[in-house]
Amino acid sequence: MLAGALAVLVAPLLLDTYSVNVLTRSLLLAVAAVTVDLLWGYTGILSFAQAAFLAIGAYALALVSSNLGFSAATGLFALLLGLGAAGLAALLVGWLAFSYGASPLYVSTITLVFPIVFVQLIFAGGNFTGSSSGLSGFDVPELDTESWFRVAGLLLVAVTALTVTLVRSDFGRLLVAMRENDVRCQFLGIPTARLKVLLFVACALVCAGAGWVYAAATAVVAPELGNFVSGTELVIYTALGGRATIAGPILGAVSIDAVSNYLNGALPFLWALIVGLVFVVVIVALPGGLLSLLRLGRVRQPRFVPRLVEAPAATPRRDGTVLRVEALDKRFGSLQVLNSVAFTAHAGDLLSLIGPNGAGKTTLMRCIADGRERSAGLVEIGGQSIRRMPPHRCTALGVGRKFQTAAVFETMTVAECLRVARSRVERPSLFRRTPTIALPEAALEVVQATGLADRLGVETRQLSHGEKQSLELAMVLALEPTLLLLDEPTAGLTKQERQRIGALLADLAQRHRLCIVLVEHDLDFVRSISSRVIVLHQGAVVLDGAVEEAVQSETVRTIYAGAAHV
């Protein structure tokens, strides 16, 4: 970073004025490209709107300066105006884009609409905004070209330093987790939509700041600065340089934008053709960007591995009713999947939901863990109704849900997954990697009993199926839930692994007084561990009682054997 700062201070002495001018612009575009990388490379939000946010900052200065002239006061006013406008716009775009269940394609579409709206508004502004020809010749601070280069360069260095710190911090891991599996994050109690909106607003503010410098340095603004083609150019710089590298987008922006300025004169149109071709080739053949060529020969450094410690014991669990379900209905159109289901479960219960395929078992789990799923009825966790709460708020009430297919974050290490799972309890640091991970006793036991404690630095995609299941269980236990929902925790496991999980669950219920509800097909397994069984058939509770009751029930036998045997 110091070297970077030194370089931008010295560089103007070695370059001619034309180059300094060209590079000033490129450095500011690189700032916007870094935000594209943070959003897209790390968090998985492909945004075409960053150029428009930069343009908002630039237009704010141009408009204020054209109408009021430039002074320290108006300059500051323009900066605040630009930041405010960009922040509000980002808030609106983010609110639209990051709704529940929005696909990545929809998010990108919204960020594509925003620059279109921006350009149309500039056109609609007529003489005030300069319409299609833009604004020029407004008063700007009296600084020479070299100084503007240094301002732009230092801004880039500062933004880069901040971004690098952020992506290396605990919070940075959380961003990657949202990219890998947003739904899993929501069920870990992380308000992903809100975090994404905040990140989007922060990135918009950075772009608007760069835009202010852009207008001040060039004294020209035009609608093309913020249209969606400019937005896609930033994405091209990022993809060419290498996403999720920070350095890649900077190199991409500075080299392509600067070279464009030199070559467009000599080889009109041909340069753009070459960039287009190289872009296509890189996307197809080199998804890691040009920077990944440099890394081919490099040995991967061992990942940072934190130490596990035991978290201070939470308040002792009270015995009593943990889960109460009443008159729960779920309909898909005219199809009634759950029909006035009602039951309660207490601390220390190990309740198995059984029933043939299509009985509504998984749907019932979903309705308990997400307030927006059910069509009618009541769900109470620890005496509190879940109303229409999204998953992350249900998690805060004490629900821990493990999915049917193990959902862990594939590119992250075991330790990083556990760290992300603790985000709800321990606010992740924005600027450093915490050297220890504090886990509650139950989670720690799972990690140690399954050998994951010795594999903390291993990427989860290298784990076996059983290890992934155990890791996800540990992640859910790290939430310190009172109600544990497990969807077929033994599916695809070996007999040994199955026995170990069984013993573990029994221990969690008895010693840790957890209330466990599991969906299971393996009736022997159910028989060996459950304290109670609920039989679902065609969306209704057929039987709710002790295991032996279910085993001897004529009704249950009929359901499983089919009606022919009646």
Next chain:
Amino acid sequence: MSLLLDIVTTAAILYVVALGLLIVFGVMGIISFAHGAMLTVGGYAALLVTWAGWNPWVSLPAAAVAGLLAGAAMERTVLRPLYRRPLDAILATWGLGIVIGQVITLAFGRQVQFAQSPLSGAAVILGATYSQYRLLLVGVAVLLAGAIALVLHGTRLGLVTRAVIANENLAQSLGVNSARVRFASFSLGSALASLAGALVVPLSSVDPNMGVPWLVGAFMLVLLSGSSLVSMAAAAVVLGAAQVLVSTYLNAVLGGMTIAVLAAVILRVRPTGFARA
């Protein structure tokens, strides 16, 4: 009356322009950013026909063939390796769009040019005088939609295509060569895009970026309609009407962003848009 005709013809034009994109989206699950460039290819095909002094009607098949060939080449070389990386495929189509745009610029120059219209003059409908060509486009939209529906529901290729749209993995395991279906639909989608380019040229002019303004409208229409020809007709009428009404009663600049904003809001409230859930 002419307002009503404006709405109907605008919807028809939107429909024709988005049709190729709909097929690509339905089968491959990606939005092709090269769609705009393919419209441009069609525009220049029409321009070449005008220069050659041929009958302007020839521009339609010429454009379709040019689009078919270009689409086939793009699918084979660039998109096939990206089946498993849909977001990258979308970016690659943007790159392809740039390449096509620059090749056209190098060959024909940047200036705005005009191609001959196959049909000019006005017709009188229920007392209103109206451009014959715009009315013709309504018929073209209906014809094209009918033809595609016929192919989808009446041929073996159509059956296989519908299977891939519904569940690609299952179709593959049943022995459907989904790579061939993707190839056929991208080629067909590109051909339709170029045909649409040739069809809209008489309404405006030809230049290397002529496709870009259409791209966003088509994009929105497709997102709103899932992969159904019928729901896209509904979406085209609603968005077309909104655009015409805003442009007429408020102002033309706001009209330019009506489609994008309205579509974004509809998708926020109802993510499936006009498709039946």
